[in-house]
Amino acid sequence: MELSRMSAIYATGATGATTVLNGTIVDMDGFNSVLFIAFATATSTAQHLHMEMGTDTATMEDATGTAVVHALDTLYLDVYRPAKRYVRGVFTASGASSVYRSLVTIQYNAIVQPTTTPASTTGKRVYSPGSGTATGLATNTAT
Secondary structure, eight states: OOSOEEEEEEEEEOTTOEEEEEOOOEEOTTEEEEEEEEEESSOOSEEEEEEEEESSTTOOEEOTTOOEEESSSEEEEEEESOSSSEEEEEEEEEOSTTEEEEEEEEEEEEOOSOEEOOTTOSSOEEEOTTTOSEESOTTOOOO
16 A cells, blocks of 8 residues: 655746646545645746645646745645545746746555445445444445
């Protein structure tokens, strides 16, 4: 079982040009947390890091309340249990000449216990560490 997963993208930009790095769309099934790290080799005049999310890879939309804006070299955005299953980081930066920019996505905080989906409900039941059997109410919709 994977305890974490990482992906990265890189780009360069010309003087004053705005570079947008759309991160890899990741499936959060099996993970509770995702960390986005955006980095530029020189301070940009404007940097913006935010998350997009969706119910599938074709329905990505901006997440509200998650933007990090600053002119520093490195930005971090740590998200615990995003509201949608598919997420990606988006890093926008402009400014200095020949700046290398990168966006790293790290999924972590793996859900260690296996889950089952009984046929009688749309919720998930989590195996109890003590008994090894599925527990919980049939109406449980938590994932």
